[in-house]
Amino acid sequence: MAQSKKLEAWQSGPVDGVPALLQPVAHALLQAREEVHTLMEGFPEELLWEQPAGVASVGFHLQHLKGVIERLFTYARGEQLSEEQLSNLRAEGKPADDKAYPVQDLVRNFDRQVDQALEQLRRTDEASLTDFRGVGRAQLPSTVLGLLFHAAEHTMRHVGQLLVTIKVLQRKEQA
Template sequence: MSEISINHEPEFWLSGPIPGISIFLQPTVHALLQSRRELAQYTMDFPEALLWEKTVGRASVGFHMQHLTGVLDRMLTYARSKPLTIEQFQYLKSEGSPNTKASITELVESFNTKVDEALEFCKTIPDNELTHERTVGRKKLPSTVLGLLFHAAEHSQRHVGQLLVTVSVLIQKL
């Protein structure tokens, strides 16, 4: 493995609206779908043996994969105006831990499942609820439904980008 294959399909933001999703949530949904596509693409032939390898002091590919799913899950919980569960706190604490024994395929599937959940959630939100206030974390920091969903999408894009750099550096060493 010396290169990452490139997908030549148009990015999701260039493929038109996603049916059943508010026009206001289209950018969020497009970014999540793009993250899902790129995560699968960038990890397709990535060696399992390097999943938890850190390079140049940066997080491992496994961490980014776990974190993508965890953040999306937490933002959906906050958007629903619910507190995090004990299981979510345990997942947060385990992000980046190679002790999870999850494979690349399992980590990709977990993120795909969470993206599907986000898409279904986005279909249920009336436009007039997008600006409803929500709080984040134990400190109850202020946000809105739209703010939380947007953050989930941009955060996913950011970590997929970081994952790509880590994958690229690690496969150059092979």
């Protein structure tokens, strides 16, 4: 009897309520969430902030995954970043002195951000996708679609980097 291989998010059909043109963004975010859960299962807390060969830590990637989605989706709404978002950006990659960041808390924070992003995708009018959106203080030119697509692409890029960092750390632990 052949084992059935789990389908990737994009192979599972449309995401309910998400406009057709935004399905690739939704699928990438759902795929990222699934891969993060798989990668972080049983990950040892003591390795969370290790930086093998000077690369970004697993903790950084988990914080950044949440943060990049939040920031780019904020710009896609036509808003600027809040002071709290800017503070969180500056804190990425640094364990807080006043509180611990257990692995599962970081994963849950990412999950919540993906859920919020999916809700925003459901509320996004396809007619607005080419609307101008200025990014940051310099108001760098983008569009709603450009920001949403970049959020998905950037998220998947960091999931790949997270995978490599975890593999290096696991190899180091085995040595």
